[in-house]
Amino acid sequence: MDIYVDGDACPVKEEIYRLALRHDIRVLVVSHGPLHVPARGRIEGVRVRKGFDAVDDWIAAQVAENDLVVTADIPLADRCLKKGARVLSPTGQEFTEASIGGALATRELMEQLRQMGAVTGGPPSFAAADRTRFLSRLGEAIHAARIKPPPGR
Secondary structure, three states: OEEEEEOOOOOOHHHHHHHHHHHOOEEEEEEOOOOOOOOOOOEEEEEOOOOOOHHHHHHHHHOOOOOEEEOOOHHHHHHHHHOOOEEEOOOOOEEOHHHHHHHHHHHHHHHHHHHOOOOOOOOOOOOHHHHHHHHHHHHHHHHHHHHOOOOOO
16 A cells, blocks of 8 residues: 655645655655655655646556545546545545545536626635544544555455
8 A cells, every 4th residue: 555645735744754654655756846745664755747637647556556646636546546546635524435426526616606707716725634534534544554455366
């Protein structure tokens, strides 16, 4: 299992690093620009070309079944779920096959409302409760990935 992080605006990178080091899991933090990643453990920074969806495209091309992806990007979450990965948002929301359709529909509706000027704000500010929920869900996802039998067994 590897953890892929949509790294440009991820507020929980330090939490991911801490758990990954504890469990000896490889982490790939993917971004357009330079990011500081710890020089310990199996944590790697991956810098991709600039361009619309370049980070998403790279993660979606690399991710495999039983990997974990941390992203707030709902279309990327959908792409990763289709490859058998687990997906968490930085607030601890788990995207699943059962929930992704609703999340995509809500995203589309909000985009239409923004274009019409009916909605001018974004998501709520990141809170301490979000960080706590994320840490709990990340630990659960790591545990679940470790007990899942390899494909074909």
